[in-house]
Amino acid sequence: xxxxxxxxxxxxxxxxxxxxxxxxxxxxxxxxxxxxxxxxxxxxxxxxxxxxxxxxxxxxxxxxxxxxxxxxxxxxxxxxxxxxxxxxxxxxxxxxxxxxxxxxxxxxxxxxxxxxxxxxxxxxxxxxxxxxxxxxxxxxxxxxxxxxxxxxxxxxxxxxxxxxxxxxxxxxxxxxxxxxxxxxxxxxxxxxxxxxxxxxxxxxxxxxxxxxxxxxxxxxxxxxxxxxxxxxxxxxxxxxxxxxxxxxxxxxxxxxxxxxxxxxxxxxxxxxxxxxxxxxxxxxxxxxxxxxxxxxxxxxxxxxxxxxxxxxxxxxxxxxxxxxxxxxxxxxxxxxxxxxxxxxxxxxxxxxxxxxxxxxxxxxxxxxxxxxxxxxxxxxxxxxxxxxxxxxxxxxxxxxxxxxxxxxxxxxxxxxxxxxxxxxxxxxxxxxxxxxxxxxxxxxxxxxxxxxxxxxxxxxxxxxxxxxxxxxxxxxxxxxxxxxxxxxxxxxxxxxxxxxxxxxxxxxxxxxxxxxxxxxxxxxxxxxxxxxxxxxxxxxxxxxxxxxxxxxxxxxxxxxxxxxxxxxxxxxxxx
Numbered sequence: 001x002x003x004x005x006x007x008x009x010x011x012x013x014x015x016x017x018x019x020x021x022x023x024x025x026x027x028x029x030x031x032x033x034x035x036x037x038x039x040x041x042x043x044x045x046x047x048x049x050x051x052x053x054x055x056x057x058x059x060x061x062x063x064x065x066x067x068x069x070x071x072x073x074x075x076x077x078x079x080x081x082x083x084x085x086x087x088x089x090x091x092x093x094x095x096x097x098x099x100x101x102x103x104x105x106x107x108x109x110x111x112x113x114x115x116x117x118x119x120x121x122x123x124x125x126x127x128x129x130x131x132x133x134x135x136x137x138x139x140x141x142x143x144x145x146x147x148x149x150x151x152x153x154x155x156x157x158x159x160x161x162x163x164x165x166x167x168x169x170x171x172x173x174x175x176x177x178x179x180x181x182x183x184x185x186x187x188x189x190x191x192x193x194x195x196x197x198x199x200x201x202x203x204x205x206x207x208x209x210x211x212x213x214x215x216x217x218x219x220x221x222x223x224x225x226x227x228x229x230x231x232x233x234x235x236x237x238x239x240x241x242x243x244x245x246x247x248x249x250x251x252x253x254x255x256x257x258x259x260x261x262x263x264x265x266x267x268x269x270x271x272x273x274x275x276x277x278x279x280x281x282x283x284x285x286x287x288x289x290x291x292x293x294x295x296x297x298x299x300x301x302x303x304x305x306x307x308x309x310x311x312x313x314x315x316x317x318x319x320x321x322x323x324x325x326x327x328x329x330x331x332x333x334x335x336x337x338x339x340x341x342x343x344x345x346x347x348x349x350x351x352x353x354x355x356x357x358x359x360x361x362x363x364x365x366x367x368x369x370x371x372x373x374x375x376x377x378x379x380x381x382x383x384x385x386x387x388x389x390x391x392x393x394x395x396x397x398x399x400x401x402x403x404x405x406x407x408x409x410x411x412x413x414x415x416x417x418x419x420x421x422x423x424x425x426x427x428x429x430x431x432x433x434x435x436x437x438x439x440x441x442x443x444x445x446x447x448x449x450x451x452x453x454x455x456x457x458x459x460x461x462x463x464x465x466x467x468x469x470x471x472x473x474x475x476x477x478x479x480x481x482x483x484x485x486x487x488x489x490x491x492x493x494x495x496x497x498x499x500x501x502x503x504x505x506x507x508x509x510x511x512x513x514x515x516x517x518x519x520x521x522x523x524x525x526x527x528x529x530x531x532x533x534x535x536x537x538x539x540x541x542x543x544x545x546x547x548x549x550x551x552x553x554x555x556x557x558x559x560x561x562x563x564x565x566x567x568x569x570x571x572x573x574x575x
Contacts, residue, residue, distance in 0.1 A: 095309070095343040098142035099350065101408040103520050106447045109396045116391045116417045118410040118424035119189070119433045120145075121379070122353060123372070124338055124346070124362040126152040129517065131341060131364045133557045138569040139517060143346060146514030147406030147435070153510070153547060155432040155503040157190035166384045166473070167191045167427060169486055172504040173466060173493040177535060178512050178527040181444045185402075185437040185488065186504045187392075187469065191384050193430035199382055201237035202258070203298040204230075207286040208271060209306035211246040215273035218364070219339045223305040224268045226337065226369035231265060233377060234258025239298070241289050242267050245282025246275035255293045279310035280320060283352075290332045299382060301333040304352070305363075308338060308345030317351055324356040325423075333426075334358035335380065337372070350409065357386070357426060375545060379428035385473040387424040387481065390435060391417045392488075393468045401440040401447060403522065405511050417472060420481050427473075434507050438522070439466075465489050502539045506548070509536035513555055516562075529559035 107115070125148035132139035160168040170188040206227060214220040234240065238258030243251050253267040286302045294300050310320075324334055334356025336349045353360035359380055361372045372380060389412060394402050404411075416422040427433060440446050471484040494500050497508065512532045515523050533555050540548045561569060 096140070096143075096341065097308075097345045097347045098140055099347040099409060100142055103518065103522075104404045104406075104408055104411070106401050106403050106522075108401055108446075108448050108451070109394045109399045110451050113396060114391060114393045114414050115402065115404055115437070116389065116412045116414050117404065117407045117435075118412055119388045119390060119427065119435075120147050120407060120410050120425055121151055121427060121431050121433055122148050122350075122360040123152045124336075124349065124360040125149060127362040127364050127368050128338070128344070128346065130554055131362075133554050133561060134364075136557075136561060137564065138558065138561045141518045144514055144517045145406060145409070146511060146518065147410070149514045150406065150434050150436070150507050150510045151432070153432075153506065153551075155188055155190070155434065155507070156501075156541065157188045157432055157503060159190055160192050163192055163384070165482075165484065166475070167433075169469065169471065169484060170503075171469065171486075171488050171492045172500050173488065174497045174500040174504060174508070175495070176438055177497055177508060177531060178515065178523045179438065180524065181440070183439050183441060183493075184508055184511075185392075185439055185467065186500075186507060187390070187435045187437075188503060188507075189388075189427070189433040189471070191379075191427045191429060191431045191433075194378060194382060194384075199378065199429075201239070201295070201298040202234065202381060203239045203255075203290070203293060203295050203300045205241045205243060205286045205290040205293075205302045206268075207282050207302055207304040207306075208242065208244045208268075209246075209279065209282070209304070210244045210271050210273050210275070211309070212274050213307055213309050213340070213343055216340065219307060220271065220273045222363060222366065222369065223337065223339055224271065225366060226363055226373055227268055227305070228265055229369055230373040230377070231258070231261050231268075233374065234261070239293065239295075240264050241293065243282060243286045243289060244271060245279060245285070246273075249281040249285045251285065251289060279304075279306060279308075280323070283320070283323065287327050287330070287332060291330055294331065296331070299333070300331055301335060301358070301381065302356075303335045303337065305337045305339065306349075307340040307343055308348045309343045310345070310348065317348055320348065321351050321355050324352055328355070328357040328423075333383065336360040338362040354409070354425075355423070357383075357423075359426070359428070371545070371547075379431040382429040383426045383476055384429050384431075385427045386476060386478075387420070387422075388427055388433070388471065388473045389417050389422075389424045391470040391472075392437065393470075394439065395462060395465050395467060396442075397463060398442055398466045399439045400442050400444060400450070402437050405436045405438060406514065407435065417470070420474070420479065424472075434503075436507060436511050462487075466492070497535070498538070502541050505535055505539035506541070509533075509539065510551065513551075513558070517558060529555050529562070 125143065125145040129139045129144055129149070132143070157170045158168050160166060167189045170190065172186045173183055174186070176182040176184050208223060210220060231240065236257050236259040239255045240253065240258055241251065241255045242253035243249060253264065256263055290300055290302050334352060335358045336353045338344060338346070338349050338360065349360050363369050363372065410425070412422065465487045467488040469486050469488055472481045474481050497505060509532050512527070516529060516532065533552055536552055536555070543549055
């Protein structure tokens with residue numbers, strides 16, 4: 001009896017287990033499949049492994065969320081703006097992009113006496129270089145544009161006498177501090193300034209990158225704080241529009257009077273980062289909006305705030321360059337504000353600014369935002385001269401060799417100087433532009449052997465001239481250039497760098513700093529950051545904003561970083 005009961009119990013367990021297995025099987029069993037029970041295990045008679053259960057269905061969005069996704073994909077923005085699709089953040093792989101350029105070479109005056117270049121008033125390289133140094137490492141060599149380091153500062157050049165000639169010219173020739181037997185030729189241009197009550201109205205289109213890579217605090221949040229500083233200086237005559245882009249582009253603020261600050265700031269503070277980066281489409285929409293609201297009596301300008309990491313839509317740098325080059329003919333200028341690190345596309349930012357009749361700045365701190373958009377607002381917003389080109393012809397009777405320090409990305413052909421269709425840089429109100437040549441006087445130690453058959457005799461009327469300076473520029477709204485000329489003579493020469501004007505000494509110290517950061521091969525052995533600091537200490541001047549004091553600290557930081565192992569300096573800062 002007990003044995004029969006046990007058999008009945010085992011049979012009931014087997015039946016129960018078989019039923020459970022049939023319910024959990026992924027598919028119905030065919031007639032030729034049998035279930036075999038062995039002890040407490042259940043196996044398929046075919047010995048095939050059991051297939052895993054199907055994955056759960058994806059969660060469905062609620063109707064309001066679906067509508068929000070459709071609206072934002074179409075560029076329609078209401079409330080907070082953020083692209084819905086995910087965007088990978090910059091990681092351990094460095095994706096910063098800089099144009100690969102070689103330092104300007106030595107030229108023999110006997111065969112190549114004329115140097116021609118476009119001016120450059122950008123300051124992006126200085127602030128970006130500071131970012132690397134403040135992180136404890138040297139910047140990549142191609143991130144250092146020496147002319148932008150020099151032109152970051154204000155100088156005490158005399159102001160021009162008339163707006164008809166919008167800038168003055170100032171020249172000093174002095175011994176080179178980094179090379180025995182050579183001289184530097186320091187050329188400074190000073191633009192006239194405007195008083196606030198005389199400035200023209202601004203018609204601004206703010207183009208803001210809200211892609212996922214802009215999420216960190218020193219990107220989109222810093223950009224919003226930066227634009228707040230700009231908005232606080234606007235008045236009722238100014239107009240502001242806002243365009244954003246991520247995976248799609250959209251207008252979030254129609255043209256609004258500058259004194260309606262609450263509405264403008266509210267639109268800025270509603271921006272949030274997320275998604276891919278359709279920067280090309282954003283540019284198209286921003287220019288279209290600027291042209292639609294164009295005012296010939298205003299300064300019409302698009303200001304883009306981005307890390308330059310375009311990865312959707314128009315991403316080819318040449319296509320973007322062609323686009324902004326065509327658009328500059330409309331009278332709309334382009335300013336570029338760069339943010340962030342690790343994926344910062346400096347090369348693209350320079351391309352956009354140079355071809356869009358604008359300027360480029362890099363915002364690494366709120367103090368830099370204050371400098372660019374408040375302290376230097378007039379210089380960066382109000383253009384007083386377009387297509388400014390400099391040409392220097394050296395006298396072979398006085399100069400054997402020369403090289404231009406910096407401006408590698410701004411060099412022009414000799415014939416471009418007189419061609420008014422060739423684009424060049426712009427000068428803003430109150431802006432100073434500085435260029436430095438290094439020359440080897442005739443009889444000095446040259447890098448090249450002298451030519452055997454070249455006649456270097458000069459006519460008596462020009463024998464005392466070291467070089468001849470020519471400057472071409474256009475007044476805003478004009479298509480025909482004007483010319484300024486002056487000889488560089490012995491009257492511009494000082495026998496000791498210590499006797500040179502403060503502006504010359506400061507610019508020369510910064511030029512030395514830039515060459516050391518780039519490891520330029522023309523700097524003598526033993527010249528170092530101590531020499532830079534020593535020269536700069538005696539040329540600090542009034543230093544109203546503390547920019548020169550900060551430079552001295554950066555030079556000391558660079559000296560410390562230069563002593564680090566090469567591999568450690570190769571790790572670019574990511575912030």
